[in-house]
Amino acid sequence: MEPQRRPGGRSARVREAVLDATAAELAEHGYLDLNMEAVAQRAGVHKTTVYRRWRGPAGLVADALERAVEQPWPIPDTGTLRGDLRALTALLHSGFDDPESAPLATAFVIAGMHDPQAATALREFYQARHRDAAVIIDRAIARGELEPTVNRTEIIRTAVAPVFHRLFITHEPVTTEDLRRAADAATALAHLSLEV
Amino acid sequence: MEPQRRPGGRSARVREAVLDATAAELAEHGYLDLNMEAVAQRAGVHKTTVYRRWRGPAGLVADALERAVEQPWPIPDTGTLRGDLRALTALLHSGFDDPESAPLATAFVIAGMHDPQAATALREFYQARHRDAAVIIDRAIARGELEPTVNRTEIIRTAVAPVFHRLFITHEPVTTEDLRRAADAATALAHLSLEV
CATH class of the missing domain: 1.10.357.10 (Tetracycline Repressor, domain 2)
Structure with missing residues (x-):
């Protein structure tokens, strides 16, 4: 068991912040101008965290859609x-x-x-x-x-x-x-x- | 009357060449990477001709669609x-x-x-x-x-x-x-x- 992966843990809070930032950046700039560093900055996390976990704009969009399914x-x-x-x-x-x-x-x-x-x-x-x-x-x-x-x-x-x-x-x-x-x-x- | 605008005239031949080149470039590179100078080069016309008459990629696409309607x-x-x-x-x-x-x-x-x-x-x-x-x-x-x-x-x-x-x-x-x-x-x- 990875403690940082449990719901409500640090990883989950980082995900929420990054996906909220992704949604805001997508709404402001559109998909083609989605900038990983702007997402990291808006979410208040280090950009290497975003690159490591989501790889690129499509990874962010895919996870944002996955979260949207749950809502x-x-x-x-x-x-x-x-x-x-x-x-x-x-x-x-x-x-x-x-x-x-x-x-x-x-x-x-x-x-x-x-x-x-x-x-x-x-x-x-x-x-x-x-x-x-x-x-x-x-x-x-x-x-x-x-x-x-x-x-x-x-x-x-x-x-x-x-x-x-x-x-x-x-x-x-x-x-x-x-x-x-x-x-x-x-x-x-x-x-x-x-x-x- | 503008002689160069009559069907089959030089202007019409330039249009055919540029729209054929537009279609080929769109098929190869997609809309977001449609390059005006590549279109001009492929059509064998000067790039200023393409910029003056079609303004930009959207102008080329619009005219290509207009031609497609006639086909x-x-x-x-x-x-x-x-x-x-x-x-x-x-x-x-x-x-x-x-x-x-x-x-x-x-x-x-x-x-x-x-x-x-x-x-x-x-x-x-x-x-x-x-x-x-x-x-x-x-x-x-x-x-x-x-x-x-x-x-x-x-x-x-x-x-x-x-x-x-x-x-x-x-x-x-x-x-x-x-x-x-x-x-x-x-x-x-x-x-x-x-x-x-």
């Missing part, structure tokens, strides 16, 4: 599948639209395009998010709204993919109507599996 | 909506998967994340692509397969967005089954508008 997020629970999926697309969009959260959220997506380690971390992050969000589908199944055989992840993807498509591929504006349409399309497809 | 592409025509949308998602994916085309296609997407002028050019490029692809929907309407009131662009988006989502956001693999599922979901949604 709770407000999965919608409105009482209907349609309501939950509408709330989900609105929540997703606000993460990329709110001036507080958008710079960091966008920096993570950009990191995934430029580094394979960050891409792997993003894949694991989104897999976890989709698993979390699938409780929306589980509740709809429990209410008898959906068949238990529906493809839970693909219903979530149908709701969120058009939002990401507008934000990061086509650079089209995202309106409230767009968010609702994507959620309603996912709802309609989920319900279809009752009939086919 | 024909093989819109699927299989005889059914489902067949056309399946062929469309396969075509889209091959563009980002084929070693010949993927580097340039990916460089365009990345350019859009880093520069507003490139983002605007990408928006116009994809709007044109969606307009072109909507002939798939028009044919389905003409066959009586769909109501004339369907949202043509959103049907196309439902088919392609999950593919982009896997490629650029979640970095998940894209299987033939994934491409078919996205196309079939778009087909099912398009057909739904007959019933609702």
Whole structure:
């Protein structure tokens, strides 16, 4: 057992400080200008500590995403599948639209395009998010709204993919109507599996 | 009238050479390492010509996308909506998967994340692509397969967005089954508008 690795120990406190600093630097400067020494300075730790443990910017991003997976997020629970999926697309969009959260959220997506380690971390992050969000589908199944055989992840993807498509591929504006349409399309497809 | 601006004139030939060189340099080095002088050298024109007319890398990318809009592409025509949308998602994916085309296609997407002028050019490029692809929907309407009131662009988006989502956001693999599922979901949604 390594005492410095126990939760709440010095190593855990260093990690928290460095990942907080990483998030702040990513939000301010973006992934491509993420500077290891600026992260160390902001975290109040020696730069060799940061280099030794995280290696480089992609290592910091990967660990920041791993920590983000562990943090709770407000999965919608409105009482209907349609309501939950509408709330989900609105929540997703606000993460990329709110001036507080958008710079960091966008920096993570950009990191995934430029580094394979960050891409792997993003894949694991989104897999976890989709698993979390699938409780929306589980509740709809429990209410008898959906068949238990529906493809839970693909219903979530149908709701969120058009939002990401507008934000990061086509650079089209995202309106409230767009968010609702994507959620309603996912709802309609989920319900279809009752009939086919 | 400016004689040097007429189609096929010297200006048009310079543009072709510079945009061919831009495409080659983008494919080799990516957007972030696109070098104006390397483009000029490869095109066999003076670098001041390139700087004066295109200003910077984003200007080159924007004009390359504008030229791409004018170039024909093989819109699927299989005889059914489902067949056309399946062929469309396969075509889209091959563009980002084929070693010949993927580097340039990916460089365009990345350019859009880093520069507003490139983002605007990408928006116009994809709007044109969606307009072109909507002939798939028009044919389905003409066959009586769909109501004339369907949202043509959103049907196309439902088919392609999950593919982009896997490629650029979640970095998940894209299987033939994934491409078919996205196309079939778009087909099912398009057909739904007959019933609702």
